[in-house]
Amino acid sequence: MLSINCPWCGARDETEFHYGSQAHVAYPENPETLSDEAWAHYIFFRDNPKGWFQERWVHTAGCRRWFNVWRNTVSHQFGPSYKPFTPAPARP
């Protein structure tokens, strides 16, 4: 089980959290002008890197807040967690 660092609550067991996939996927700025292909990429396509990944988690069984974190998909090593709307720390 992962030990995940919630930026509000500190390190907690993975079972307290739910996964939110890739972080920093912004809602399209001009949705009314978006092509079907661009919509497809916004809705269905996410990065799937082998290595460091910026992803979202929500502390469901704790403070119930969303946050972002760097995690390595090859080693399960965590980098820094950070709150939404704060600048992302550099890749570990």
Add this chain to the structure above:
Amino acid sequence: MSGPLTRRRTAELPEHPDFLWRKPQLKKSYDVIIIGAGGHGLATAYYLAKNFGITNVAVLEKGWLAGGNMARNTTIIRSNYLWDESAGIYEHSLKLWENLEEEVGYEMFFSQRGVMTLAHSVGDVRGKQRNFYANKVNSIDTEWLTPEEAKKVAPILNISDTIRYPIMGATYQARGGIAKHDWVAWGYAKAADDMGVDLIQGCEVTGIKVDNGKVQGVETNLGFIAANKVALAAAGHTSTLTQMAGFRVPLQSRTLQALVSELLEQVLDTVIMSGAVHVYVSQAHKGELVMGAGTDAFNSYTQRGGVHVIEHQLAAACELFPIFSRAHLLRTWGGVVDIAPDASPILGLTPVENLYINSGWGTGGFKATPGSGWVYADTIANNAPHALAKNYSLKRFTTGHLIDEHGAAGVAH
């Protein structure tokens, strides 16, 4: 490729049978390069050679033959999916399974012992009955079982209505079953090798060369290999390969775990799945209980998962089968599965000419091995999607014609 079956005693634990195929000298170029010598890659090579006479083919494998998800799955075979597209390809696959050992001349312990899928709530019953009727419409064999009828098929099943998630009914596909996964791969490998396909182990693709939108070959740790056509069959590593070729795919790589108990007397001669309490179980020929459940929650390439996921599925198993509570866990492992947003495969052409994709089989690729190989070989040979692959193209994420099999896939993703 008919001939006497290569028989072995079931109790034997063979070494990796490299004697079944040549150790070929890598050529500088091939008509077709298949990336990934798992079940789907090997089946594709076999059908390219057998159905189309295309034998100047290399199957490149970065590890050892069939050592990825092909070595890590729970070997369940069935075709009772919900949508017409799925019925088409999975049923085609099941029909191929039914004659596969004779066809390739290699024993695979294919056993049509039935697959039962349990329903545990009113909503679950409605969902499973919808699936049951959809199967009927598609001429896929299926039965609806009451709890009592389910218990007749599997007497160790707990059908008490006082357990937390009582069994309220089940679908049953009698033609479903299991096979011995390694032997399936070895059978395809041997038969493909016999027809002249080069199986190259320890060859990792590090780049895909594309010129003017057309694939030219692959860079590997053994040097550049030219190819007229390149076919991806790399499951959880598909998106790392498409990145090399310069396009994205809507796939996420997750860990899917499985486990076995120690060897026990035979107590279960069918396959039982429950999506709601989350476990699927069969008993292998030697006697070990083979179980799996859903994926771990997050993206991972580690082939490792959390113990709490195992704990969850064992809790479900012990409630459904009280007799399992004294069994010991012998081994657990994980594979890297590639999951598409609609839990259906992506099979067909790509934005790069002569580069083909077969991926997204997610948590259920084993059953599809023959059908996937057949359809993919046809798609590669004709440079056009096979009729059964038409709706599995990458384009469906743009058109919105998704093939949503989250329910019928049997497990949560």
